[in-house]
Structure formats: structure tokens, C-alpha cells
Amino acid sequence: MKLLVNICRLLVGALFIFSGFIKLNDPIGFSYKLQEYFSYDVLDMPVFIPYALGIAVFVVVFEVVLGVFLLIGYKPKFTVWSLLAMIVFFTFLTFYAAYFDKVKDCGCFGDFLKLTPWESFTKDLVLLVMIVILFIGQRHIKPLLTKFGLTFTALLSFIISLWFGYYVLMHLPAFDFRPYKIGDNLSENMKLPADAQKAVTDYVWTYKLNGEEKTITDRGRGPKTYDEIVGVETVMIEEGDVPKIQDFSIESQDEDLTQQFLEEEKLVMIVAYSLEKAEADGMQKLKVMADRAQKQGYTVIGLTASGPQKKQDVKSTYNLNFEFYLCDEKVLKTMVRSNPGVIVLKKGTVTQKAHWNDVEDLEF
Numbered sequence: 354m355k356l357l358v359n360i361c362r363l364l365v366g367a368l369f370i371f372s373g374f375i376k377l378n379d380p381i382g383f384s385y386k387l388q389e390y391f392s393y394d395v396l397d398m399p400v401f402i403p404y405a406l407g408i409a410v411f412v413v414v415f416e417v418v419l420g421v422f423l424l425i426g427y428k429p430k431f432t433v434w435s436l437l438a439m440i441v442f443f444t445f446l447t448f449y450a451a452y453f454d455k456v457k458d459c460g461c462f463g464d465f466l467k468l469t470p471w472e473s474f475t476k477d478l479v480l481l482v483m484i485v486i487l488f489i490g491q492r493h494i495k496p497l498l499t500k501f502g503l504t505f506t507a508l509l510s511f512i513i514s515l516w517f518g519y520y521v522l523m524h525l526p527a528f529d530f531r532p533y534k535i536g537d538n539l540s541e542n543m544k545l546p547a548d549a550q551k552a553v554t555d556y557v558w559t560y561k562l563n564g565e566e567k568t569i570t571d572r573g574r575g576p577k578t579y580d581e582i583v584g585v586e587t588v589m590i591e592e593g594d595v596p597k598i599q600d601f602s603i604e605s606q607d608e609d610l611t612q613q614f615l616e617e618e619k620l621v622m623i624v625a626y627s628l629e630k631a632e633a634d635g636m637q638k639l640k641v642m643a644d645r646a647q648k649q650g651y652t653v654i655g656l657t658a659s660g661p662q663k664k665q666d667v668k669s670t671y672n673l674n675f676e677f678y679l680c681d682e683k684v685l686k687t688m689v690r691s692n693p694g695v696i697v698l699k700k701g702t703v704t705q706k707a708h709w710n711d712v713e714d715l716e717f
Contacts, residue, residue, distance in 0.1 A: 355393065359488035361483040365436065366424035368480065373416030375465050376409070377518050381690040382464060384409040389456055390446065409526075410522075413697040414514045415439075421510040423487075426496035427503045433491045436484050444477040464530040468637050524708045525690055532597035533688045533696065533703060540701040542597040552593030559583040604679045615701035619651040622673070625693035626685035628659040628667045635693045635709030636671050642695065642712040643675055649717040651697075658682035 360672040376383045384406040391401045401408065419439070422432040450456040451470030462468065468476065487494065491544040496503055521527060529535070558569050560579040569576050575585070603611045614620055623639055625631045643653045655677035657664065689696055695712055697705035707715050 355493045357486060358493040361486045362423055362494060364550070365483050365487065366420045366478060369416050369423070370421030371420075372462055373413045373420060373514075377514060377700040378521060378528050379464065379690060380409045380413060380522060381406065381411060386456075386689050390450075395450065395456060410518050414518060417513050417514045419509070422507060423494070425503055425506050426494055427507045427534075429491050429494040433484070433494070437488055438450050440477060440484050445535055447474040447477050450474075457636060465528075475538060478485050488708075493558070501632070503707050520666075521690075525694070525706060525711075529706070532688055533705055533706075535703050538657050538702045539601065539698070540612070543599075543601065545594060545596050552589065553591035555588040555590055557586045557588065559585070559711040582618060600681050600684050602680060603654070605676075606661070606679075610678065614652070614654065617632055617652050617698070617700070618700060619649075620698045621646045621651045621653045621697045622698065623655045623696055624651065624685050624689045624692055624696060625655065625657045625659075625692075626682045627692060628677075629659050629661045631667075631693050632709060635691070637668065638709055638712050639672050639695070640673060641694055643673065644717060646715075646717045647674070651717060654678055656680040656685060656688075658685060 355394075373395075377489070387405040387409055388402050390396055391398045391405065393399060412440070419432055419435055422428060423436065444527070447470060451474045454470070456470060492671075498506060533539065555570050556573050556575070558571070558575050560567060560569070560576050560583055561581040562579050564580075566583065567576075575582070589593070599611050601611070602609055614622075619645065623643065625636075646653055653675040655664075655673075656674060656679075657677050658679065658681060659677075667673065668677070688694075689706060689707040691707075691710075693709050695705075695707045695715065696703055697715065697717075705715055
């Protein structure tokens with residue numbers, strides 16, 4: 354039993370630290386996932402949506418700290434009870450999301466690793482079993498350090514986690530796993546590779562032949578002979594690959610300008626998914642940055658999901674001399690974890706990204 358407990362202790366502790374750190378690297382992204390869970394379509398708890406970021410930071414810091422506590426043997430009773438409560442809650446959540454097909458990705462490992470709802474539920478079940486073993490055999494969880502060493506390490510892990518979370522909130526994620534990271538070409542990420550897996554779909558045809566209604570299932574050809582097609586239904590057998598970027602576009606009121614701008618030699622995109630919620634200090638800094646970039650021959654544009662009137666109001670308020678174009682809000686939130694933020698491109702390839710706090714560091 355002691356060996357089994359120590360194996361589970363190592364695996365659970367390491368996984369909690371890794372999973373928590375990945376989410377702590379991008380707490381804003383995790384907060385968006387929590388907002389999805391709190392929405393009317395999933396848990397129907399919209400009262401928590403305004404507090405999603407605070408909850409996200411608390412959960413991921415607690416997750417990392419519990420992993421450290423378990424590995425060093427600090428307060429084993431509190432640690433195991435906390436782990437059990439957390440995994441029971443998340444097992445329920447992932448089962449609910451999977452069974453009712455509410456959320457396509459649990460967000461367990463952020464953008465680093467995407468898991469299907471059933472994969473997430475299976476992972477949580479395995480963790481639940483290991484934590485139950487730890488709960489039963491918690492007397493075998495012995496401290497690895499002196500009393501002072503335990504307290505110091507526990508406190509240090511808490512302080513470092515809080516500092517790292519604050520740092521990435523004030524700047525950008527230290528590690529970017531999204532398809533808009535520096536070095537990625539947006540045009541290429543919008544395409545499927547030649548060897549991409551194609552979707553496999555069954556077609557269920559209902560048709561009439563000689564006055565009799567029949568059905569046939571195939572991959573799209575339909576019945577060879579028939580008098581009348583009554584209807585057809587499709588059943589997804591195997592999902593195909595999708596491009597890394599699916600919904601990115603740059604649109605004016607009249608046309609799609611995506612390719613035109615992605616072919617620009619020097620392009621600065623100011624990203625503000627909501628001009629209503631954009632930081633005023635950030636917008637003022639971007640005015641200076643935009644003027645500096647334009648003097649160096651860069652084309653500067655804004656991307657937002659806000660409406661035409663708000664765009665005009667913001668241009669007038671901050672005396673901006675560039676146009677805002679329309680893009681999907683969810684895409685803009687994915688592009689840069691800052692409202693506003695900046696992405697610099699060369700012929701569609703991302704060369705620089707910045708939080709509005711760091712626009713002075715951009716090089717033109």
C-alpha cells in the first residue's frame with residue numbers, strides 16, 4: 354500500500370503542478386473557458402461570469418500549490434481532502450459537458466493540449482481513483498523536509514504562483530501555444546495540409562421506388578434507382594482535420610479584406626475585441642505607437658467586434674488616424690490576451706506581439 358500511495362502521490366502531484374502551471378500561464382484564456390461553463394447553455398450560472406478571471410486565478414494557483422503540498426508532504430490531511438473535493442467537482446463538470454455535449458474542450462491544459470470532453474472525463478476518473486488511494490493511505494504520506502523547510506517551500510510556491518499569474522496578466526502569456534504566435538504565418542494556418550484527415554460521413558437516404566419507401570446508407574452517392582427522394586440525413590462517423598485558424602477575417606462594411614492585408618510587407622494590427630471594455634490607458638499608448646509605426650512605413654489597422662458608432666467615437670476620442678475593421682470577438686480574444694493589444698506582421702507572418710503595457714518595446 355505504501356508503494357502504491359507514493360506512486361499516486363508522485364503522479365497526482367506532478368500532474369496538478371503541470372496542469373495548473375499551463376493554465377496559470379494564460380489565466381485570461383482559462384477565464385474565457387469558465388465563462389463558457391457558466392453560460393446559460395451549460396451550467397446556467399451567469400451570475401459568476403463577471404468574476405471568471407478572479408475564479409480562474411484562484412483555481413489555478415490552488416491547483417499548483419496543492420501539487421507542491423502533496424509532493425513535499427505538507428499538511429497531508431488538508432491537501433488530500435482539498436484534492437478530493439477538487440477532482441470530484443471537475444469529474445462532475447467534465448461528465449456533464451461530455452454527456453450533454455455542451456463544451457468541446459475542457460480547458461484542462463489550456464491551448465497546450467486539447468482534449469475531447471470524454472477524454473477529459475476519463476482523465477479525471479483516473480485521477481479520482483488515484484486520489485481515493487491517497488485518501489485511504491494518507492498515513493503513508495510523509496514529509497520530505499524539516500518543519501521549517503515545508504513551511505518555506507509551501508509559502509514560496511504560493512508567492513511564485515501569484516507573481517507569475519500577475520506577470521502574465523500585465524504582459525502576455527510567457528508561452529504562446531495559439532496559432533497567432535510569433536513566427537506563425539496566418540495565411541498558412543488558415544489552410545489544411547495536403548495530408549489532412551478528411552471527415553467520414555454516412556448519408557442515410559429515404560426514397561420511394563415502385564410505391565414502396567426504402568432507406569439506404571452510403572457515403573454520399575444515393576440510391577441508383579428511385580422514383581422520389583423523400584429525404585437524407587447525415588451521420589458523422591469520423592471528424593476530419595480543421596485548419597488551425599478557422600474564423601479569422603478582416604472585413605469592412607462592404608468587403609472582405611483579409612488577403613489584401615495579409616500580403617502587406619509591414620502591417621500593425623491593433624486588436625481590441627471590445628472597444629467598450631478597452632483600457633483607456635492602453636488606447637492612449639496605442640495612439641503614440643501607431644504614429645511611430647506609420648512614420649516607419651507601416652500600415653496600421655484596428656480589429657474589433659464593436660459596432661460602427663463605437664469605432665467612430667473611439668477614433669474621435671483618441672484622435673486615431675487609422676481605420677477599425679470587423680473581426681469575430683472570439684477570434685480577437687484568441688489572438689492576443691490584451692484589450693487592446695498589438696500584433697505586427699510581415700506578409701502574414703507574426704513578427705512581434707505586445708500587451709498594451711509593453712507597446713513601447715515594439716521595434717519598427
